[in-house]
Every structure is written in structure tokens, then in C-alpha cells.
Amino acid sequence: MEGEPTAELIRAQLRRLRLNAELSQEEFGRLVHFSGSQVSAVELGQRPLDRFFLKRADEVLGTDGLLTSLLKLAERDGQPSWFRPWLDAERQAQQLRCYQPTLIPGLLQTENYARAVIRANGTLTEDEVAKRVSVRIDRQAVFLQPNPPEFVAVIEEAVLRRADEDFRGIMAEQIAYLLEYANRPNISVHLIPTEVSMHVGLTGPFTLARGVDGGWVGHLENHLGGVVIDRDDEVAILLSRWEGVRSEALPRRQSVERMKEVVTSWT
Known part of the structure; x- marks a missing residue:
């Protein structure tokens, strides 16, 4: 799932929303209970998208569940074509x-x-x-x-x-x-x-x-x-x-x- 378009969209949206909130990766990490290096790894696709992380990100950034909703779409995209x-x-x-x-x-x-x-x-x-x-x-x-x-x-x-x-x-x-x-x-x-x-x-x-x-x-x-x-x-x-x-x-x-x-x- 991590290489698919919807997953890439989630990472891009996460970075855009974080920057719009004028938060560094370290500052944002403290708010969502992750380290700055973990935030960087998520944004770069080096760490799998995490439901808890995105839920906290939605709460901190006030996105009304946008990121977790996109994750559900990404998981659907990751389902076999027959399903x-x-x-x-x-x-x-x-x-x-x-x-x-x-x-x-x-x-x-x-x-x-x-x-x-x-x-x-x-x-x-x-x-x-x-x-x-x-x-x-x-x-x-x-x-x-x-x-x-x-x-x-x-x-x-x-x-x-x-x-x-x-x-x-x-x-x-x-x-x-x-x-x-x-x-x-x-x-x-x-x-x-x-x-x-x-x-x-x-x-x-x-x-x-x-x-x-x-x-x-x-x-x-x-x-x-x-x-x-x-x-x-x-x-x-x-x-x-x-x-x-x-x-x-x-x-x-x-x-x-x-x-x-x-x-x-x-x-």
C-alpha cells in the first residue's frame, strides 16, 4: 500500500498541513507523541502509515478526520482487485x-x-x-x-x-x-x-x-x-x-x- 497514489497523497497532505500550521517536525512530533525523526520517516515514506499517528495528526491539525479517511481509501486501494x-x-x-x-x-x-x-x-x-x-x-x-x-x-x-x-x-x-x-x-x-x-x-x-x-x-x-x-x-x-x-x-x-x-x- 505504501507506494500507491493514495498513500503518497496522505504524506503530501500531512506535510502541507504541518507547514501551514508553522510546525517543525520536532514540534509536531511532540504534539502527536512521536519523535521528529519518526515524523520525517512518515513524510518520506520510510515508515508505514500508522492509524494512531494519523488520528493524532487530525486532532492536532484540526482536519476533521481527513487523514484517517484518506488512510481508509489507501487501504481499500491496497485490496486485491477481485475484492x-x-x-x-x-x-x-x-x-x-x-x-x-x-x-x-x-x-x-x-x-x-x-x-x-x-x-x-x-x-x-x-x-x-x-x-x-x-x-x-x-x-x-x-x-x-x-x-x-x-x-x-x-x-x-x-x-x-x-x-x-x-x-x-x-x-x-x-x-x-x-x-x-x-x-x-x-x-x-x-x-x-x-x-x-x-x-x-x-x-x-x-x-x-x-x-x-x-x-x-x-x-x-x-x-x-x-x-x-x-x-x-x-x-x-x-x-x-x-x-x-x-x-x-x-x-x-x-x-x-x-x-x-x-x-x-x-x-
Whole structure:
């Protein structure tokens, strides 16, 4: 991300705003709790852009969140090309439908859970993990819009129960987060109970988004990335699969009670 145009724009804006405020790098560094040499390294592209640093810079320079907003754009630009169309569809959706057989859906993940999932990819550095976690959590801003989308998630109960003693604290926090979201009027979380051993959704996760024009698009994930589904016949198949998995899931209230039971069983 650091060599891309948006990242360069952030550095240029940071330097311009600092100079307009008549602050040297040392003076500015003291205000944002960084050294002058660290400020210089950020402006020259020798140090990665840091969310905390830019947040403090926005506060000190009175930019109303400009730099952190640009960082979000830079992180989006750093996403694989196959994922960007889906991010656009997700942000503009009026309705979202998600089925996940193995994980908590990304839009409902806590930061700690997301970090554990992303860190499982042993090829990533800690910096890369941190960036991916930030992007994933930032996606949840779709629920903070004036007219947030209606979101229905179907999750396998087994996903909640996959928690050994070391992971149980993260999972307990995650389930509490699910319960909080499930209380929102525009969000429903449904569990497919463990006693349902076989159904049409087990071939893999998928998400559907309905845009302002009323049309649906889908997204399929795999180990090598993902693909946006927009052909009418393929979308129709996913909508049919959605009806299949939704019919196997518990009602909203029963799902909430089952989530509470899972946490209680650990204590």
C-alpha cells in the first residue's frame, strides 16, 4: 500500500498541513507523541502509515478526520482487485444475506476474532495482519450509515463451539458481540443447529447483496481469493441456496438463546 497514489497523497497532505500550521517536525512530533525523526520517516515514506499517528495528526491539525479517511481509501486501494467490486456492492447494499459454515461473517467479527482468523495465515507479517484487521473492522461502518442495510446472517452452531480453552475468551467476546448486533432491528443472526448434519449450504460460504436498483449480486470466497457473481442464472442459484440454508436455521429468538447456552456451557 505504501507506494500507491493514495498513500503518497496522505504524506503530501500531512506535510502541507504541518507547514501551514508553522510546525517543525520536532514540534509536531511532540504534539502527536512521536519523535521528529519518526515524523520525517512518515513524510518520506520510510515508515508505514500508522492509524494512531494519523488520528493524532487530525486532532492536532484540526482536519476533521481527513487523514484517517484518506488512510481508509489507501487501504481499500491496497485490496486485491477481485475484492474491490464486492466492497463497492457491500457499501451500497440495501440488503445483505450471508451464510458461513466455518467462521463468523466478517461484518460481525470482533477485532480480536478477526486478528486470530487472519493471523492463522502464517505467511503474513504482523504489519500485514494489522492492516487486514483494520480493513475488515472498517467494513462494519456500513451499519453506521443513516440508512444501514438489512443484514441476515446464517451461521453453523458448530462455528461457535469451535473453541478450546486458549480461544474461549475470544469466542466468548465474539458471541457477546453477536448478541449485541442481533438486538438491532436491521440485523438478524440465525444458527443452523449441530443436529442438522447435512444441507445444501455445506459446499461453501456465500454472500448476497441487493442494490438500490433491486438487483442482486453474490460473492464466493475460496482459498485463493473470491469472485463476484452477477450473471442472472448464477445469482438465481445462490438465491435458491440461500432459501435452503435459511430454512434449516433456527428462528431469531431461538438462535439468540442458543448463543447464550453456548457461553453458559463453558462456565
